[in-house]
Amino acid sequence: MDLIEGFTDFHNHILPGIDDGSPDVETSLQLLKKFGEFGVTSFVHTPHVMNDYHPNTPETIHAALAELQSAQHPDIKNSAAAEYMMDQSLMEKLDDEELLKISGNFSLVEMSFLQAPINLKEIIFKLQNKGHVLILAHPERYGFNHSADLKKYTDLKNRGCYFQLNMLSLSEHYGKGIQKMAFKLLENQMIDYISSDAHRMEHLEKLQHIKLKSKEIEMLKPIIEKSKELFA
Template sequence: MHSHLIPGVDDGAKDVQDSIQIISGLKELGFYHLITTPHTLQDIHPNTSETLKTGHLKLQGKLPEGISLNLSSEYYLDEQFQKQLNENSLMPLPGNRLLVEFSQISRPHNLEEVFFDLGIKGYQIILAHPERYLFFHKHFDYYKRIKEMGVELQVNALSLTDHYGKHVKSIAEKLIEKDMIDFIGTDIHHVKHLDSLKKVPYTKHFERLVKSGLLKNKDLTQ
């Protein structure tokens, strides 16, 4: 439910061949239903629903057998996002969910207002990789605050390894221990991530998360 598999639209798959290679690798890991979420980020990857749908069509008829690939986006909370929101041109996940992100360095001053407004408009927010927002690390109670606002949290599978560093790993583990995680996603960008993903099922916090019964990933396949 979080991946970068559309060719040539962001910092994920570079071309169709690259996309198919990554998707084939995911199939070998046991993934069959994929919702890919390329970046929509105005200053770096200024995608629209049209550009992403065009890229998605390039994979039509080329997917490995048994794979379904649905399309959404990982939306950066910037002016382009607000424009697409006003134009009603967003592509939410099933359940009218929006996967969102923002700066990992500094918290947007109006973050709670944005979350509230999206809720009023009928969207369910999923915050991508909360363990990677460095400014939250010293204010762990803020995770509880946004959960109380109804925001769902999606941990990156690779955060359960040392892929992003030990500190990110420790925050991811703490969020799992406190039963705050709603979704797990690969956030896969390239083939090299596949080898790292193979380590995830052997981590004790992955096992705890799966056994918790709290994961909502299956809600996105209905």
């Protein structure tokens, strides 16, 4: 993935000790150093906000960011947002808490991998009414949306959702079915952005070994540029 030099990675789990990503500052520093091998030194950190599993708040997220910044190299650029699970807990937060955005009005959201929320349309509508422009994380990984006609994906796009592809979905890391859907979404020009979703060193090591065909590289180039433009 030597295409991403100068890129801002806006979906990752590098902040120490607050979700299922990096457990401590030392590990976070190792991950940042590894990213440097790709020419990536700018990050928006997006820990999970997920009901009782990862009940993060702007306060816990900014505290972890401050801890990392105090230990890291000064040339690394960091900010923080979150990856919000679209569920009832998020609906309840909307009136009381200002959600963290990755850039401008763009907010990163996800769904359960088991099934879409029953009230998905209501959640999307309410978030948009609050001024959020939604980027749906790793749409290729929601198996319940997979179909030959991409109908469910088209519906989400028509509702104003942007799609962010995980870099590792270009490999068989999540399985061949996920990889196949990743390329199908790319071929149908449904992917808007790309990011790492890195949780651990293994993820970054696997990125180094992804082999892409020239046609695939050409499909990715405008998506990488658009991702950069979020932070221009």
